[in-house]
Amino acid sequence: MRKTAGTAPVNKIISFSAVDGFGNRTAIFLQGCNQNCLYCHNPETIHPCRACGACVEACPAGAIQMAEEAGERYVAYDISKCCNCDTCIRTCGNSASPKIRNMTAEEVMEEILPYFPFIDGITTSGGECTLHLDFLTELYGLVKKEGKTAYADTNGQVPLWNKEDFLRVTDKTMIDLKAGTEKDHRKLTGMGLHNPVENIKRMAELGKLYEIRTVVVPGVVDNRRTVELGSSLIAACPEVRYKLIKFRHFGVREEYLNIPEPSDQEMEELGDLARKNGVREIVIT
Amino acid sequence: MTNDMTQDILYTIKNPRVTFRQRLKDMAKIAENSVELVRYTEKSREYFENGAMMDMFEGKTPYRTRYCVPDYELFLRQGSKFLMLEPPKDIWDAVGNLLCLYHNIPADGGLPVYIGCLDELLEPFVREEAEAEKAIRFLLTHVDRTISNAFCHANLGPRDSKAGRIILKLTAEMQRPCPNMTLLYREDTPDDYLRAALDTAMTAAKPSFANDALYRKDMGNYAVVSCYNVLPIGGCGLTLVRLNMHKLPELAESPEDLLDRVIPDAVTAVCDAIDSRCEFIVDDCSYYENTFLYDEGLIKKDRDHMIGMFGFVGLAECVNGVLGLHRPEERFGKGKEADAFGEKIMRRLREEIDKRPCRYGKYGLHAQVGVMEDSGGTPGGRIPIGEEPELPFQIMNFIRMHQDCDAGCGELFPFEETVKRNPQYLADIMKGAFRSGARYLSFYGSDSDLVRVTGYLVKKSDIEKFRNNEATLNEATVNGSEVHRNLHLLDRKVRGEAKE
Ligand code: SF4
Ligand code: SF4
Numbered sequence: 001m002r003k004t005a006g007t008a009p010v011n012k013i014i015s016f017s018a019v020d021g022f023g024n025r026t027a028i029f030l031q032g033c034n035q036n037c038l039y040c041h042n043p044e045t046i047h048p049c050r051a052c053g054a055c056v057e058a059c060p061a062g063a064i065q066m067a068e069e070a071g072e073r074y075v076a077y078d079i080s081k082c083c084n085c086d087t088c089i090r091t092c093g094n095s096a097s098p099k100i101r102n103m104t105a106e107e108v109m110e111e112i113l114p115y116f117p118f119i120d121g122i123t124t125s126g127g128e129c130t131l132h133l134d135f136l137t138e139l140y141g142l143v144k145k146e147g148k149t150a151y152a153d154t155n156g157q158v159p160l161w162n163k164e165d166f167l168r169v170t171d172k173t174m175i176d177l178k179a180g181t182e183k184d185h186r187k188l189t190g191m192g193l194h195n196p197v198e199n200i201k202r203m204a205e206l207g208k209l210y211e212i213r214t215v216v217v218p219g220v221v222d223n224r225r226t227v228e229l230g231s232s233l234i235a236a237c238p239e240v241r242y243k244l245i246k247f248r249h250f251g252v253r254e255e256y257l258n259i260p261e262p263s264d265q266e267m268e269e270l271g272d273l274a275r276k277n278g279v280r281e282i283v284i285t
Numbered sequence: 286m287t288n289d290m291t292q293d294i295l296y297t298i299k300n301p302r303v304t305f306r307q308r309l310k311d312m313a314k315i316a317e318n319s320v321e322l323v324r325y326t327e328k329s330r331e332y333f334e335n336g337a338m339m340d341m342f343e344g345k346t347p348y349r350t351r352y353c354v355p356d357y358e359l360f361l362r363q364g365s366k367f368l369m370l371e372p373p374k375d376i377w378d379a380v381g382n383l384l385c386l387y388h389n390i391p392a393d394g395g396l397p398v399y400i401g402c403l404d405e406l407l408e409p410f411v412r413e414e415a416e417a418e419k420a421i422r423f424l425l426t427h428v429d430r431t432i433s434n435a436f437c438h439a440n441l442g443p444r445d446s447k448a449g450r451i452i453l454k455l456t457a458e459m460q461r462p463c464p465n466m467t468l469l470y471r472e473d474t475p476d477d478y479l480r481a482a483l484d485t486a487m488t489a490a491k492p493s494f495a496n497d498a499l500y501r502k503d504m505g506n507y508a509v510v511s512c513y514n515v516l517p518i519g520g521c522g523l524t525l526v527r528l529n530m531h532k533l534p535e536l537a538e539s540p541e542d543l544l545d546r547v548i549p550d551a552v553t554a555v556c557d558a559i560d561s562r563c564e565f566i567v568d569d570c571s572y573y574e575n576t577f578l579y580d581e582g583l584i585k586k587d588r589d590h591m592i593g594m595f596g597f598v599g600l601a602e603c604v605n606g607v608l609g610l611h612r613p614e615e616r617f618g619k620g621k622e623a624d625a626f627g628e629k630i631m632r633r634l635r636e637e638i639d640k641r642p643c644r645y646g647k648y649g650l651h652a653q654v655g656v657m658e659d660s661g662g663t664p665g666g667r668i669p670i671g672e673e674p675e676l677p678f679q680i681m682n683f684i685r686m687h688q689d690c691d692a693g694c695g696e697l698f699p700f701e702e703t704v705k706r707n708p709q710y711l712a713d714i715m716k717g718a719f720r721s722g723a724r725y726l727s728f729y730g731s732d733s734d735l736v737r738v739t740g741y742l743v744k745k746s747d748i749e750k751f752r753n754n755e756a757t758l759n760e761a762t763v764n765g766s767e768v769h770r771n772l773h774l775l776d777r778k779v780r781g782e783a784k785e
Contacts, residue, residue, distance in 0.1 A: 015675050016714065018704045024713035080614075115677045118717030120709070283706065 007102040008135035011045050011127065015115045019285075021151045021174060021210055023120035026112050028139075031100050033128040034157050035189040037178065039217055039259065041251040045127040046095040049075055055088035055098050064088060064098045077101060105138035113146075121149030121171065130158040133166050140169035151210060155189070156196030160203065172210035173203045177233075180225030188221055197233065204237045211241040211283075216262045216270060218247070223262075227270045228277065235278030242274050243283045290319060306433070310394060314344060321345040323565045325558060332554035337532035340558070341525050341596070341653075343393060347562055348570045351594070352522035353392035354508050355583040357401035359519070360386055367577035376410035376420040384427055391576045392521075396432050399510035400464055402440040404449035411447045418451050425455055429463045436511045439464040443471035443497050445478035456492070457485045466492040467509040469500075470719060476712065483708040483715075483728070490729035493695065496719045503691035504649075505589065512654045513695035513725055519583065520590035522692070523645065524562040526555050527653050530630075531599030531662040534606030540626065543607050544633050552595075552637040556648060559593035563645035567591075591646025594692050595638055596653035599662025600627055601669050618668030618682055628685050631666060635689035649692025665694050680714070684722045697727035705730060 009031035014020075017027040033046045040046065051073045056064050063082035064075055075098040088098050103111075112122065122143050124136055129152055140150035149171040152160075156175045160166065177196060179185035185193040203209040212230050216223050227244070234240040246262055271282045297311040323345065325333070332338035343351055361379060364372040368389065373379035383401065390397040403421075411417040428437065441449050456466065468474075468482050482492055495509050506518045516522050528551055536551075537543035566572045573579040573586045584590065601617040604627045610616045617623045638648050652665025663669045666686030673679045676698070687694040704710055711728055718726055 015677050016710075018700075018707045018710040023707070023709040024711075114681070117721050118677055118680070118714045120713050285703075285706070 006135070006138075007104050007107075008132040009048065009100045010103045010108065011097060011100055013108070013111060015112075016118065017123070020123040020125065020153060021121075021172065022149075024118060025151065026115045026119050026122045028108060028112070028122060028124045028129075030124060030127050030129045030132055030135075031097065032131050033126055033155070034131060035128070035155050035178075035191050036095075037189050038220065039188075039215065039247055039252055039256050041248075042127075043095045043251075043253050044089040044092065044097040049092075049096040049098055049100060050094055051075055052094065054093065055091045058087050058091040059098075060085060060087060075100075105135055105142060108139055109142045116146055116148060119148065121151060123151040123153055123174070125153035128155055128157065130154045130160065133158070133163060137166045137169060140166075144169050154199070156199040157191055159195055160199050167206065167208065170208060172208055173199070174211050174213065175200050175203065175209065177212050177214050177226060177230045179221045180227070180229040181222065184221040184225070188217075197229070200230075200233045204234060204240060209234070209237065209240050211243050213243040213245055215245045215247050216267060218260050218262050218266065220259060223266075223270060224273060227273050231274045231277035231279050238280045240279075241281040241283055242279045243285065244270055244274070245285055290315060304433075317344045317346050317348070322569070323347070323561050325561050326554075328550070328554045329558040329561065332551065332558075335532065335536070337529050337536065337551060338554055338558065339527045339529055340562075341527055343524060343562075347393075347524060347566050349391050349393060349572060350521040350523045350566060351393045351525050352398050352510055352514060352516060353390050353578070353584060354399045354510055354516045354518055354520050354522075355386065355390065355578055356519040357383065357386070357406055357583075360581075360583055361406060363581070365577070365581060367581065373410065376407060376412070376417055379407060379410045380420050380424045383424065387428070387432065389577075391572070391578065394434065394436075396434055396437065398434075398436050398438055398514075399508050399516075400428060400432075400437060400439050402442050402469070402508065403452055404446045405442040405444075408446045408448040411451075414447060414451070417448065418455070421448065421451050422455055422459075425452075425459065425461075425464070429459070429461045433463055435462040435465050437464045438508075438510045439466045440508055441466065441468040441482070441492055443469050443474045445475045449478070450481065453481050453485045453492075457488045460489055465511075467495050467513075467725075468492040469497040469509070470494045470715070471497045479712055479715075480708045483711045484705075486711075486728050487700065487705045487708070487730040490727075493697075493725065493727035494715055494719075496722075496724050499719075499722070499724055500691075509693065509725075513693040514594065514651055515649070515691065515693035516592055517590050519585050520592060521584055522592050522594050522649075523566055524559055525594040525596050525651065525653070526558045526562070527596035527598060528555050528634075529599055529662055530597055531602035531606070533599075533603050537607055540607050543603075544629065548630065548633050549637050552634065552641065555595055556593075556638065556641050556643070559595065559648065560644040563591075563593055567645055588646050592649045592692060593643060593646060594651045595648050596651045597634070597666075598653050598655060598664055600630065600666040600686060601663045601672075602661065603627075603630065613672065616672060618672050618679070619674050624682060624685065627666065631686055631689060650690050651692035652687055652690045652694030654695060665690070667696060676714075680718050680723060681721065684718070684724075687724055688722065690724060693725070695725045695727060696723075697729065699729055699731040701731050 011029040011031045014027040017025050020027045031045055032048050036046060053066050056066055061081050061083050063078050067074055067076040077099050082099065129136060143150045150169060151172045151174060152170055153174045175196060179188050182193045200212055212234060214226050214230055230242055234242060244267055246267060248261055249257055267284045271284050274282050293315050297308060297315065361373060364370045368385050370382050370385060373382050387397050387400055392398065441452060486492055500507050500515050504515055504517050507515050508518050509515055514522055533543060533547055537547045578584045579586060604617040604623050608623060608626060610620060610623055614620060615623060617627055635650060638650060654664040668679060668682060683696045715726055
């Protein structure tokens with residue numbers, strides 16, 4: 001499917017997820033990210049596909065084909081043929097994936113509706129889902145109509161505090177805090193710290209913050225600084241959780257496999273630090 | 286077992302893998318099976334022979350019911366003349382009285398498959414919590430070490446209670462397979478209590494959860510016993526005869542023939558066999574008249590309390606076989622046509638059963654979960670392991686195929702570690718499933734030592750012991766070890782997405 005107006009590139013839909021917010025949630029992953037974190041765990045979600053065709057050759061199932069429409073070349077993906085071997089993703093040199101379906105909010109809704117009896121709501125994630133705010137606003141609106149909740153999992157780079165239409169249909173956000181200083185943040189993500197911090201503050205004020213999350217990466221950034229900043233931002237909101245996520249090698253690009261994984265003790269110490277600074281609920285994972 | 290009785294006896298006497306009590310039971314079974322006095326009809330004999338029907342190794346000369354579900358509440362209210370017990374005054378009396386009755390249950394195996402809705406029975410006696418915990422621990426330990434059978438089932442009521450909380454806490458702590466446990470869930474069960482129960486389920490693989498509203502409508506005041514069998518309290522499951530649906534394609538010439546001729550024929554065979562066995566139990570052996578439970582009103586001999594259990598397995602294989610389905614996406618569990626046909630079969634089965642007058646009490650339809658000798662049929666109307674669709678579709682399929690299983694059915698889902706930190710996740714799934722019409726669900730943490738084998742629990746470490754020729758206390762281990770191998774249960778899809 002070609003990208004057309006009103007659609008968003010859907011990378012994956014997970015019917016039931018236990019790790020994307022409150023209760024059971026349907027998680028919808030959108031393609032494309034505005035940060036490029038050194039340790040990205042799903043690098044294939046960063047860039048849009050540029051239709052080079054390399055993966056088409058590699059696919060053992062004939063699930064991806066080159067196609068052309070209105071003079072534009074694109075990769076067509078047939079989900080029913082795909083065996084999820086991920087050969088295409090390993091082949092792609094562009095941090096992209098051909099397994100993308102460009103879908104309208106209504107199409108997504110139709111697909112996830114059978115899950116609704118069993119879920120608290122949906123969470124959109126990425127990539128970076130807020131790059132598709134219009135789509136999200138429409139989708140969330142439909143979800144709310146069915147009496148379910150809508151969460152956005154975001155890196156906080158897109159200012160949300162002034163997006164009233166979007167906020168009206170958003171229950172909660174879950175925002176990354178990747179580093180505690182401007183320098184660290186730029187080094188790690190290529191982007192500044194201002195917007196994530198501002199988003200965290202403003203969403204917390206609005207009661208629309210479910211959790212903030214920090215991936216703990218030893219040696220790359222000053223993790224204590226990150227946790228100190230994070231704690232100070234949410235200490236006044238007892239309902240907001242601080243999730244401390246262990247950096248793991250799973251899914252990471254090869255060149256970063258030499259970064260060590262943090263020890264349990266390091267994680268506990270950071271948890272204690274957050275607790276000392278007034279955070280009520282700390283989740284270490 | 287071989288036909289040569291001496292061989293059987295020698296094997297039983299020498300078997301290093303069983304305890305003395307199990308040995309005694311096996312010896313009794315050999316004696317019982319040495320005569321065959323039940324008068325089966327021609328039709329029943331035909332189906333026993335072609336393999337489409339099975340007697341569940343219940344014994345060739347049944348002198349007792351398969352399951353006996355005494356009214357423990359009445360027992361605690363009135364004491365027992367026969368057992369010379371006064372109504373209990375405190376929790377220790379109550380626990381003591383219950384244990385006395387547990388050891389006097391006249392059912393297959395000589396041990397109870399139901400030990401009561403424990404929290405409701407004991408809550409009136411809970412005064413001081415530490416004392417209550419001590420008494421309940423004593424009860425649970427005694428049950429585990431002496432009844433030692435994971436088919437033994439305790440229930441928990443839908444209301445939050447001190448006794449219920451204590452039982453959940455001890456269950457998580459003790460990590461023992463016996464007793465199996467079911468919480469009877471209702472819409473008004475408090476979320477907080479439900480989460481506590483789910484927490485326990487994730488570490489101890491129990492309790493499971495029954496849809497109280499649905500079963501109460503079907504069975505009245507009911508209990509979940511053994512492997513998800515649902516029976517009226519004060520009643521008996523007299524016998525269980527099982528239809529092996531996976532064998533039906535061999536008998537049918539076409540899908541229509543299956544529905545119009547084979548199913549009615551098979552229902553006659555199974556119901557005949559149930560009636561024949563009931564006749565022996567009730568009339569020839571005077572089962573009821575020979576037990577004080579009946580004299581004292583703890584079990585009743587009337588239509589609503591005598592259940593002939595009509596079991597079935599292998600719906601999936603039946604559908605795939607008759608329709609000749611091979612491609613994964615068109616088979617039972619994924620294919621639209623296959624699922625619609627599966628539902629048709631189940632509806633037809635129920636219709637035929639309802640048409641048939643029952644000689645003793647009434648027939649209850651039960652989705653049977655398998656025995657250790659099984660290799661061809663998936664439990665009840667479940668989707669075969671390895672062919673499951675995504676969880677929401679699996680649940681919807683389970684609901685659809687088991688709508689008429691008033692005598693019980695179950696589906697189980699292993700979940701991975703991440704789910705433990707989010708019990709609301711399971712609560713959402715469970716409530717959604719029950720609102721959509723699911724009857725029964727079991728969850729368990731895929732990393733816990735206690736695993737669910739079809740319906741009951743065994744310890745992984747006990748299975749290892751059994752394979753190494755050591756005796757284990759739990760009789761179900763013997764079953765578990767074989768069922769494991771035959772049904773490759775450890776291959777079940779583990780749920781819960783680990784993204785991070
Ligand atoms: S994962 Fe990629 S390579 Fe593998 S079958 Fe699917 S599209 Fe083809
Ligand atoms: S997914 Fe990657 S390899 Fe495939 S066409 Fe797009 S850019 Fe090329």
